[in-house]
Amino acid sequence: MSLGKAPKLEYPEPYFQQHDSCVSYGDQMSNSPQGSSGSIGHIDNNLNADFGPETINPGDLADEVAKKRANRLHKNRVAARECRRKKKEYIKCLENRVQILEAQNKSLIEELSKLKEQYQNQHSHSGVTQPQPPVHAANLSGQFQQFTVFAVQSILSVFPVEC
DNA sequence: GTAGTACTGCGTCAACAATA
């Protein structure tokens, strides 16, 4: 799914003429008990009554074109609603993922800190004079770095976070 | 109570992608 579509800002004259239907639809919604954020089902019933597919009079071409347009608008209206629902769901999923990853990051930092401490204790008790372990993970000894990578992979396998 | 503002959801248009 690409989100980088170039905006287009020009609207032909018919757009503004068609906008009257939008206003009347808004009025319908304001009559509903819950206003614009009311139940979708209630709205859809009205829409089906106003714009839904109907039987086509075969003799009237203009009428058929109008019907096709109404049908297209109806489908697009439903599609837009579904598209927004999916988008909200996706954003919610991303937000959850951020929370999970932040928690993982925190626990990994804590784990790393503990492992560093263990590493330091082991080498200080061995009696061998060793240089102080480096602070940054990038400078850790190869063995310890391998262990760290293993630990991270293990934790990530326990918390699958996909949207 | 009222005006102003921010936020939200909706319908529509238009452009693009996928499909028949």
Place this chain on the structure above:
DNA sequence: TATTGTTGACGCAGTACTAC
């Protein structure tokens, strides 16, 4: 190639909140 599905952009209406 025509049709259909998807989605960003736009403008509108309703609601909630705040300052006055």
